[in-house]
Amino acid sequence: MENPSERDRFDDLFQEKLTQFTPDVAPPAWADLAPRVARSVSRRFPIGQVAAIALLMVGAATYFLLEFRPDMEPLYESMAHQPVALLPTEPVGEVVTIERAERVEKAKQVNLPTTKSSQPQQIVKAQKPKQKQKHEEETREIESKPKQAESTTYVVNDLPRTTEDWVPAHQPKGRRVQMSMLASNSVTKHTSDGAGATYGLHHHPYYRSNMSEFNHLLPLRFGLQVGYDFVNRWHATSGLTYSILRSNFEVLEENGLSGTQSLHYLGIPISVYYKLLNKKGFQLYIGAGAEINLNLQSKVSYRSAADQYKMTFSDRHPVYGFGAKCGLAYRLIDRLYLYAEPEITHYVTKSSLRSYWSDQPVVFSLNIGLRTQF
Amino acid sequence: MNELQLIKKCIEGKSKAQQELYEQYAPKMMGVCMRYTADVETARDVLQEAFITVFTQLRTYKGEGSFAGWIRRIVVNTALMSIRKTTLFADYESLDNHQHVVSVQPTTLEELSASDLMQMIESLPMGLRTVFNLYAVEGYSHQEIGELLSISEGGARSQYCRARKQLQELIIAEYGESFRKRSFR
Numbered sequence: 006m007e008n009p010s011e012r013d014r015f016d017d018l019f020q021e022k023l024t025q026f027t028p029d030v031a032p033p034a035w036a037d038l039a040p041r042v043a044r045s046v047s048r049r050f051p052i053g054q055v056a057a058i059a060l061l062m063v064g065a066a067t068y069f070l071l072e073f074r075p076d077m078e079p080l081y082e083s084m085a086h087q088p089v090a091l092l093p094t095e096p097v098g099e100v101v102t103i104e105r106a107e108r109v110e111k112a113k114q115v116n117l118p119t120t121k122s123s124q125p126q127q128i129v130k131a132q133k134p135k136q137k138q139k140h141e142e143e144t145r146e147i148e149s150k151p152k153q154a155e156s157t158t159y160v161v162n163d164l165p166r167t168t169e170d171w172v173p174a175h176q177p178k179g180r181r182v183q184m185s186m187l188a189s190n191s192v193t194k195h196t197s198d199g200a201g202a203t204y205g206l207h208h209h210p211y212y213r214s215n216m217s218e219f220n221h222l223l224p225l226r227f228g229l230q231v232g233y234d235f236v237n238r239w240h241a242t243s244g245l246t247y248s249i250l251r252s253n254f255e256v257l258e259e260n261g262l263s264g265t266q267s268l269h270y271l272g273i274p275i276s277v278y279y280k281l282l283n284k285k286g287f288q289l290y291i292g293a294g295a296e297i298n299l300n301l302q303s304k305v306s307y308r309s310a311a312d313q314y315k316m317t318f319s320d321r322h323p324v325y326g327f328g329a330k331c332g333l334a335y336r337l338i339d340r341l342y343l344y345a346e347p348e349i350t351h352y353v354t355k356s357s358l359r360s361y362w363s364d365q366p367v368v369f370s371l372n373i374g375l376r377t378q379f
Numbered sequence: 380m381n382e383l384q385l386i387k388k389c390i391e392g393k394s395k396a397q398q399e400l401y402e403q404y405a406p407k408m409m410g411v412c413m414r415y416t417a418d419v420e421t422a423r424d425v426l427q428e429a430f431i432t433v434f435t436q437l438r439t440y441k442g443e444g445s446f447a448g449w450i451r452r453i454v455v456n457t458a459l460m461s462i463r464k465t466t467l468f469a470d471y472e473s474l475d476n477h478q479h480v481v482s483v484q485p486t487t488l489e490e491l492s493a494s495d496l497m498q499m500i501e502s503l504p505m506g507l508r509t510v511f512n513l514y515a516v517e518g519y520s521h522q523e524i525g526e527l528l529s530i531s532e533g534g535a536r537s538q539y540c541r542a543r544k545q546l547q548e549l550i551i552a553e554y555g556e557s558f559r560k561r562s563f564r
Contacts, residue, residue, distance in 0.1 A: 012514075012515075014488075015488065015515075015543065015547075016514070016515035018488045018489060019496055019500075019511075019515045019516055020515060020516050020518065022491075022492070022493040022496055023410070023414065023493055023496060023497065023500075023516050024516060025407065025493075026407070026410045026493040026494075026497065027406045027407050027409075027410055028406075028409055028410045028413055028494075028497070030409060030413065030419050030422075031406070031409075032405035032406055032408070032409040032423065032426055033405075033423045033426065033427055035398045035401050035402060037427070038401065038427050038430060038431070039394060039397070039398070041427070041431055042397055042430070042431055042434045043392075043394070045431050045434065045435045046392055046434050046435060
């Protein structure tokens, strides 16, 4: 009995006749296939991966350059005015009492405005227990210097060379496929006052009072990004974003000082996405990423009862963001997609600048943009 | 231009070379696709997908074995990916396969054309057709077929037996008793 489960002449005949068989049906024309082949073959160069690695290296280099460069006399040196420090209502450190006459004299030496009060003022030398030791060392060092230096204790020394401060921060961002333009806005408005911001220990004059109140406007972000499908459903993007964080603040003190602040950041995001669904013009995906934000410029203007001040500087501390998001894209025409990405981000920085990012550690935001594939 | 030169130019992205390679191999590979798919349109789609894979993976061809065989494997794998979505491959073993064998004279089979054989294969259910194609025409072992279709080796063997039996019955029904060698029942 023959065993049909083993190969024999029957199978060989089928193989011989069908292996070289060419049907009458013509295959698709090359012209139909050529564009797809051209796209697929050109994709072989991992431009997205190369770009992501390059940006990662730039980000790392920037971080190290900024974090480990010699302690500079910041940008604040160029300030036209160095305002008088405001007083905390409940000082927590060592207090030095300065008579008005002496205060006026010192202010004249450094071209500072004065308050109207004739009462002695108390200046806080150490604002927080955990920083007390360091502050005492600084104070001792200053006290050992000539008298002129002493007069600047609460002015120059309070300017933000604040590597000892650690302030958490955060904000939103966006990213997308082959090339995308996006705009993003945080979802929740945030207002904070000094009592809730003790972690800041801010050294800016307008930060120093724990009676200050900040009203942060919703951060805005615009960006241009490129991406690459590197494996099946996986996709990586990177690019550049521009963020602006604006705040109004008021110091509830006798001076009645109030003002505005705008911080401008250049961001370099890197994200990875996983596509869950691609059907009938809709794409659903999830993603995660990180971002470094470099402060391009910070503008602060504020006024007291007697004077008005403006200062422009840049903060050397980057703001790092780590986020997760999901997204829905809809194909408008051909290769053009409109997308929306709710996102949650946690921001971290060593900057002493007080902003939406520093006052609210976790931010929900919505990225909306257009994306094209090519 | 010989085959290696053609491949090299395709890797460099020369469109003319890609077209030449496609037009050289596409007609035969269309036949492969038609053996595995239910209709001509699906076969065309599979062929296109397969050739995109061919061009993107061309760098991985090491020159071991024939180039036509390398392309054929890609085409078969692409076709399998396509039919896996719609076809459920039964995974069971039949103990009485050997008792239902209908044999035909191999010499008489030689009288049939490739088109005739194609028609008979196309009349098989998709699962049996796939297993028969893989074993008889492509030369895969039952074990390899089991791995490809995620079924057991015994299941692959069983389906092959059923496919072969149905083919032989078709041949006898179509071309008469002269094709019959012997039968057991």
